[in-house]
Amino acid sequence: RIARATFSNRLRSVRSLHEPKLAVVGNWREPPNASKPLPRLRYPDAVNLIFRTILRMIRSRYSSKLHMTDVGRMDFRVVPTDIDVLGHMNNGVYFSIMDLGRIDLMIRAGAWKALRAKGWYPVMANETMSFRKSLDLWKKYTLETRLVGYDGKAVYVEQRFVVDGEIYASAMTRARFLKSTGGTVPVAELAQLLGADAATHEPPAWVSAWA
Numbered sequence: 001r002i003a004r005a006t007f008s009n010r011l012r013s014v015r016s017l018h019e020p021k022l023a024v025v026g027n028w029r030e031p032p033n034a035s036k037p038l039p040r041l042r043y044p045d046a047v048n049l050i051f052r053t054i055l056r057m058i059r060s061r062y063s064s065k066l067h068m069t070d071v072g073r074m075d076f077r078v079v080p081t082d083i084d085v086l087g088h089m090n091n092g093v094y095f096s097i098m099d100l101g102r103i104d105l106m107i108r109a110g111a112w113k114a115l116r117a118k119g120w121y122p123v124m125a126n127e128t129m130s131f132r133k134s135l136d137l138w139k140k141y142t143l144e145t146r147l148v149g150y151d152g153k154a155v156y157v158e159q160r161f162v163v164d165g166e167i168y169a170s171a172m173t174r175a176r177f178l179k180s181t182g183g184t185v186p187v188a189e190l191a192q193l194l195g196a197d198a199a200t201h202e203p204p205a206w207v208s209a210w211a
Contacts, residue, residue, distance in 0.1 A: 048081045049096055056100050060107040068194045069201075072105035072145040078135050088134035094169060095127060098159045101145035102173070105157075111194050118193070119180035125154055126174035126211060133168040135161065141168065147196070148172070149203035150187050151211065156203045174211050 056074070066072055076097065084090040102122075106112040115121065135141055141163045148156040154174045161169040177185040191197060203211075 048079075053100060053103075057103060057107065060104045063104075063108055065110070066105060066108040068105070068109045068111060068147050068196055070105075070109070070146070072101060072108060074101055074104055074143045074145075076141055076143060078137050078139045078141070080137065082135075083137050088136050089139075091129075091131070094129060094161065094171070097143060097161075098127075098145075098171060098173065101143045101159055102157055102175075105145045105147075109194070114193055115177070120177050120185050120190070120193075121180065122155075122175045122177050124173060125176050127171060128210065129169060129171040131169045133163075133166075135163075135168055139163065147201070148207060149201040150191055150196075151203060151208060152187060153184075154187070154211070155190065156207055156211075172207060172210065 078089050082089045082093045103112065106115070141161050144160045144162055146158055148158045150156070154176050157173045157175065159171045159173065160167050177190050179185055191201070202208075
């Protein structure tokens, strides 16, 4: 028994020499060098997204006009820079594509130009998404974007990824608008600029509870 205990103590000592000591931060434990910055990497995905955003913004300017309460639709195809190691669209890419849908709706409704003139811009406060089916490489899909409603502080937009009429993924977003001079844009002023009545566009009960 004494020999077994001595061997166990030696084994723990050897392990302690090779295992990094963990620093406790709140309820998380992490190695002491975890805060060291990672080496800079170049991501072609980011470059692809920048050019895709610019291209889509140009196309939106010449697309059919919409009202902010209309449903905006954009057609996409899953390209190699969208997929992960499993061969389907990475979950993070969905949120980047959703940005394009909201920008498209604002441009086609004339809100984008009006917002920029006032120095107002949106920031995302909450996002939630449900995935039903995977979007595989080269799959064509349509992104649908519609304004759901307002509350006292934010704007709610629903977005769906649709293939041949079937919903593959759906999301609800909550955004606030800020002023370039500082402060938050009151929702009543924002709704007036967008040509909508905030009082008649309340979000569904489950959305209010989620927010």
